Amino acid sequence: MAEPLLRIEAAEVFYGASQILFGIDLEVEKGQTMALLGRNGAGKSTTFKAIAGIAPPKRGQVILAGKAVTGQPPYRIAKAGIGYVPEDRQVFPEHTVDDNLIVGAKKGPCGEDYWNTKRIYDVFPLLAGMKTRMAGRLSGGEQQMLTLARTLMGNPDIVLLDEPSEGLAPIIVQAIGELIRTLRNMGVTIILAEQNMHFCLGIATHAAIVDKGQIVYRATIDDLRHNEAIKQRYLAV
Numbered sequence: 001m002a003e004p005l006l007r008i009e010a011a012e013v014f015y016g017a018s019q020i021l022f023g024i025d026l027e028v029e030k031g032q033t034m035a036l037l038g039r040n041g042a043g044k045s046t047t048f049k050a051i052a053g054i055a056p057p058k059r060g061q062v063i064l065a066g067k068a069v070t071g072q073p074p075y076r077i078a079k080a081g082i083g084y085v086p087e088d089r090q091v092f093p094e095h096t097v098d099d100n101l102i103v104g105a106k107k108g109p110c111g112e113d114y115w116n117t118k119r120i121y122d123v124f125p126l127l128a129g130m131k132t133r134m135a136g137r138l139s140g141g142e143q144q145m146l147t148l149a150r151t152l153m154g155n156p157d158i159v160l161l162d163e164p165s166e167g168l169a170p171i172i173v174q175a176i177g178e179l180i181r182t183l184r185n186m187g188v189t190i191i192l193a194e195q196n197m198h199f200c201l202g203i204a205t206h207a208a209i210v211d212k213g214q215i216v217y218r219a220t221i222d223d224l225r226h227n228e229a230i231k232q233r234y235l236a237v
Helices: 044-052 074-080 097-103 117-123 140-152 170-185 197-201 221-225 228-234
Strands: 006-015 018-028 033-037 059-064 082-085 158-162 189-194 206-211 214-220
Touching: 006 044, 018 033, 018 044, 018 206, 018 214, 033 044, 033 197, 044 074, 044 082, 044 158, 044 189, 074 082, 082 140, 097 117, 097 140, 117 140, 117 170, 140 158, 140 170, 170 189, 189 197, 197 221, 206 221, 206 228, 214 221, 214 228
Parallel strands: 033 189, 033 206, 082 158, 158 189
Antiparallel strands: 006 018, 006 059, 206 214
């Protein structure tokens, strides 16, 4: 059986004396779009920070493409192939869209150079018409697209998307969903942290649910769609 692209083993994360993650186990295969679902405060964002090295696990392992990256600084984990899109859309507001993309440009961990500005503008046509616009003048949805595009410019093996639909108008959420579907169909491996289950049902291939810092459910997205008991127990607001 092929090695998962990303594997998290028994990860425990603390903020000071407070434990947030309690033995998280997760596997993501190459080409999957994994929805990491759970209520607010369940531990989704902390799981991403553990993977990206921002909140490194005190115990447990993060293994990327068969190599442990646990405890490495975030820039090394990024170079190893992790692309992280945080929930607060951290664009460089006083720089143009084009400049924001160029800042993120680097080859992948094995020298991959698939994502460049030309391909980005082909896949993100909305951004193509805004090359010279200051990023701080973009709408929330446009900034979300730009942050994702800038992350792809680093040619990552896997993209962590934290709450991409949060705070956006329904029509923009729909556009972001279409974009993620396009990336999925291109073979991009994505983990999508979301409270919005309905947003994920039409996008993800697999799902994992986090509750109180633990993975309590793993399945295909179709299995989750038909499991009313699990949805009611862990995802109902």
